[in-house]
Amino acid sequence: MPKVVSVHSYRGGTGKSNFTANLATTIAMTGKRVGVIDTDLPSPGIHSLFCLEPEQTTKTLNSYLWGDCEIQDAAYNISSNVGITDAGELFLVPASVRADDIAKILKDGYDVKLLNDGFRKLVKGLELDYLFIDTHPGLSKETFLSIAISHILILILRPDKQDYQGTAVTVDVARQLKVRNLMLAVNKVHSLLNGDALRQRIEETYSESVAGLFPLSEDMVQLASEGVFCVKYQDHPISQEFRKVAQKIIEAN
Amino acid sequence: MxxxxxxxxxxxxxxxxxxxxxxxxxxxxxxxxxxxxxxxxxxxxxxxxxxxxxxxxxxxxxxxxxxxxxxxxxxxTIQSISKAFVYGLALEDHGREYVNSKVSVEPTGEAFNAIVLDEKTNRPYNPMVNAGAIATTDMIKGKGSTERLKRILDMFKRYTGRELDINVPVFLSERATGNRNRAIAYLMLNFDMITNRIDETLDLYFQQCSILxxxxxxxxxxxxxxxxxxxxxxxxxxxxxxxxxxxxxxxxxxxxxxxxxxxxxxxxxxxxxxxxxxxxxxxxxxxxxxxxxxxxxxxxxxxxxxxxxxxxxxxxxxxxxxxxxxxxxxxxxxxxxxxxxxx
CATH class of the missing domain: 3.40.710.10 (DD-peptidase/beta-lactamase superfamily)
Incomplete structure (x- = not known):
């Protein structure tokens, strides 16, 4: 059965899109059909990690939500952009970066029912094994929906007080929405912090498991949102950590 | 709740x-x-x-x-669906015995606009065919056409939880072409199954069918x-x-x-x-x-x-x-x- 994985963070700047891109790619590289959908309509961005230029994407998630096309028509096969050479396919449904389109979303909103129907059609139409939802930070009707329909919810947080508090709120919401699998991923961990102690403290605080700890990495910054890190540096410790998280996603019920 | x-x-x-x-x-x-x-x-x-x-x-x-x-x-437009609910209002207005004496509850097997009444009792066969629905509409209480229509609209508001309107062009068109229903009404008047305020009742009937x-x-x-x-x-x-x-x-x-x-x-x-x-x-x-x-x-x-x-x-x-x-x-x-x- 296909799995829907939502990647969310309470605040922006946690590295959510980068995390989503790497995790989705890692799973696609195991030979799976993986879709990524950018529901961060007010501030889209994941397309640049997948080297998909806005000029190439005439149809976007926005087009679907406004009834201009079917959702499958807004899905782009980005396997070769990313450098997936063997089995496995990766698709992206980007959101529009046109200022006018973003303004329309902010002004009129959209029907979350359509978003839900779109997820289902995409999974069926592209015969996906995994659908990753890159969400808009913070809590809104749309993030509630993404959380509610997910088999697995991954919450990204940085080790700081604001993220701790915000994540606590999000965990409450996720429990109210009866999410089956909740995983935490800690990003941008300073090299001076003791990883094991941090992991233990976070797991005790939220009574949820930490799926991965990712260091604050200059190597990753150097790539500057162009390309997927785990493809370019397959043996890097960060890529290995992504493979561990991917394994947990694959094994989750 | x-x-x-x-x-x-x-x-x-x-x-x-x-x-x-x-x-x-x-x-x-x-x-x-x-x-x-x-x-x-x-x-x-x-x-x-x-x-x-x-x-x-x-x-x-x-x-x-x-x-x-x-x-x-x-x-x-709601059309015939209104018939079931107006039947309920007629029952509230007059009770089961009276309503049954004017409208039977037998399926007809005939088309909905058939001009046919029960031969023994002269009642329309049931409240879902036009004849029966005109008879139940006739029973809706109220002072004059406005109050009777208002009572029907208020009833639908209680069912739906919102104010409903009538599509006036549909109503006018139904009225302009409604000679068959007029014939049914006069046949029932002949048998004393409805009152003689025929135009008012038919208007009410065409209006209730034109609710949006x-x-x-x-x-x-x-x-x-x-x-x-x-x-x-x-x-x-x-x-x-x-x-x-x-x-x-x-x-x-x-x-x-x-x-x-x-x-x-x-x-x-x-x-x-x-x-x-x-x-x-x-x-x-x-x-x-x-x-x-x-x-x-x-x-x-x-x-x-x-x-x-x-x-x-x-x-x-x-x-x-x-x-x-x-x-x-x-x-x-x-x-x-x-x-x-x-x-």
Missing amino acids: VETSNLESLASSIQAVASPFRGYLQDLYEQYKGVMDGAVADYIPELAIAKPESFGICVATVDGQVFEVGDCTSLF VNSRDLAMMAATLANNGVNPITQERAIDGRYVQDVISVMLTCGMYDYSGEWTYRVGIPAKSGVGGGITAVVPGRIGIGTFSPPLDEKGNSVRGIKVCEDLAKDFGLHLFNGAKPDRDLEEWMNGRPADGAW
Whole structure:
């Protein structure tokens, strides 16, 4: 059965899109059909990690939500952009970066029912094994929906007080929405912090498991949102950590 | 209704959007939206302009959960569906004995606009054919046409939970072309089955058929009957609980025009259809179903609406007399975790 994985963070700047891109790619590289959908309509961005230029994407998630096309028509096969050479396919449904389109979303909103129907059609139409939802930070009707329909919810947080508090709120919401699998991923961990102690403290605080700890990495910054890190540096410790998280996603019920 | 926290109520509305049951309805919608059989009613030009591709499915539970797919907000005229509900109002106004003395409850097997009365008693056969509906409309109490119409509109407001309007062009057109109904009325006047305020009653009849509703309204009306006459969301009583069974039984035996027998056998959910393309269907104690799709089969029932009700009845065991364990458990699908549905 296909799995829907939502990647969310309470605040922006946690590295959510980068995390989503790497995790989705890692799973696609195991030979799976993986879709990524950018529901961060007010501030889209994941397309640049997948080297998909806005000029190439005439149809976007926005087009679907406004009834201009079917959702499958807004899905782009980005396997070769990313450098997936063997089995496995990766698709992206980007959101529009046109200022006018973003303004329309902010002004009129959209029907979350359509978003839900779109997820289902995409999974069926592209015969996906995994659908990753890159969400808009913070809590809104749309993030509630993404959380509610997910088999697995991954919450990204940085080790700081604001993220701790915000994540606590999000965990409450996720429990109210009866999410089956909740995983935490800690990003941008300073090299001076003791990883094991941090992991233990976070797991005790939220009574949820930490799926991965990712260091604050200059190597990753150097790539500057162009390309997927785990493809370019397959043996890097960060890529290995992504493979561990991917394994947990694959094994989750 | 039970008081719930803001978080709980938002979570519950999201669950309704994402529940496996709504996914099921969405699949039905996709499956049948391409069905192009049937034809839009065209006996008056105002109905002929309906878009054949319009299609909406709404299900409301007696707990007030609402599941919508497709076009559940577009308005269309209620047409014959009003007959079942106006019958309920006539029962409230006069009681069962009097109403029965003027309108029988036998299915006719004749077309809905047949000019035929029971030969022995001179009563129209049932409240769902035009003759019977004109007779029940005649019984609606009130000082003059305005108050009588207002009482009908107020009743529909209690069922739907919102103010309803009349489509005036449809009303005028129905009135201008309604000579057959005029003939039926005069025949009944001849047998003393209705009062002599014929023009007023016929206007009221054409007006009630021209009330604008959407599929959500039809689902709420059915859910209100399913909830023993109390609107599940507003908690307002729409009809005296004693008469709910009367309305639902004539829907079961006569609600789908001269397809009622086969409908009861195949679907087994009391329902009423209208030539505007609507169907309202009552699963007592559980849910109300409202569908909208204008193309009609030759009996005058919505083609896609019938298919949707057939599938719902079969898949969830909603036939009134079903005793076998259904393939799917309705409550499980409605309240299940969204992720558990068919992806």
